[in-house]
Amino acid sequence: MKGTLFVVSGPSGVGKTSIISALMNKLENIVFSVSCTTRPPRPGEVDGVDYFFVSRDKFIEMREKGEFLEWAEVHGNLYGTPKKFVLENIEKGNRIILDIDVQGALQVKRNFDDAVFIFVAPPSYEVLKERLLKRGTENSQSMLKRLENAKWEMSKIVEFDYLIVNSDLEKSILAMKSIITAESYRTRRILDEALIKRLFKGVSESETGN
Numbered sequence: 001m002k003g004t005l006f007v008v009s010g011p012s013g014v015g016k017t018s019i020i021s022a023l024m025n026k027l028e029n030i031v032f033s034v035s036c037t038t039r040p041p042r043p044g045e046v047d048g049v050d051y052f053f054v055s056r057d058k059f060i061e062m063r064e065k066g067e068f069l070e071w072a073e074v075h076g077n078l079y080g081t082p083k084k085f086v087l088e089n090i091e092k093g094n095r096i097i098l099d100i101d102v103q104g105a106l107q108v109k110r111n112f113d114d115a116v117f118i119f120v121a122p123p124s125y126e127v128l129k130e131r132l133l134k135r136g137t138e139n140s141q142s143m144l145k146r147l148e149n150a151k152w153e154m155s156k157i158v159e160f161d162y163l164i165v166n167s168d169l170e171k172s173i174l175a176m177k178s179i180i181t182a183e184s185y186r187t188r189r190i191l192d193e194a195l196i197k198r199l200f201k202g203v204s205e206s207e208t209g210n
């Protein structure tokens, strides 16, 4: 069975990282796709864990070599999903989580018709503002960019398969876990000739009427 791509998008500060990181040790066969970015690391962020922090020149070189599955410029920085990691994990049958912006999600949608798209929305614009302020990672210019971009991102919700309004963090974690779990029971993902034969092993043709 091939793996599945789960694409998680939503405005900056809505809680995507919080939800995803809480889930990573709650599910099996799940991996997080670490993106490359030209954004400088925030205090506490670790290279290779949160992101691969690269220079703009390096990013452009990688992009030209076709190393990204998708990429986008977000709030003035470049972000891209390393292609090799994702393709290898699809082959291994893993569930791969991508935390990427809406532009990137729409690119993935054009190339992976089997991927699952999840949008995380804030309960209100005011709450989003509060969360960004409280996180304390942005200066006022960067805050404004993020809030402005949020309006455009919210207008693309209809492109997504699932919508989680992140009011209560624990409930949102449970919602994301349920979505990921339910997707692995889809017949189109798991049903093939071999499975049908195995399920009906030992049943004679006369019993099935064939």
Ligand SMILES: Nc1nc2c(ncn2[C@@H]2O[C@H](COP(=O)(O)OP(=O)(O)O)[C@@H](O)[C@H]2O)c(=O)[nH]1
Binding pocket: 009, 010, 011, 012, 013, 017, 035, 036, 039, 070, 071, 072, 074, 079, 080, 081, 082, 099, 100, 101, 102, 103, 104, 105
């Ligand atoms: N297209 C794309 N977007 C990404 C990628 N990695 C992260 N992002 C998005 O870039 C935006 C900014 O991320 P970040 O700088 O970590 O800020 P934060 O969202 O406020 O924590 C978010 O919407 C991320 O989902 C990527 O590989 N590709």
Ligand SMILES: Nc1ncnc2c1ncn2[C@@H]1O[C@H](COP(=O)(O)OP(=O)(O)O)[C@@H](O)[C@H]1O
Binding pocket: 010, 011, 012, 013, 014, 015, 016, 017, 018, 019, 131, 132, 134, 135, 166, 167, 168, 169, 170
């Ligand atoms: N449901 C929630 N209620 C209150 N605060 C939250 C909730 N979800 C996340 N947060 C907080 O909001 C801030 C932004 O969350 P984060 O996960 O960094 O968002 P994103 O990855 O979408 O940018 C963090 O300080 C986080 O602790």
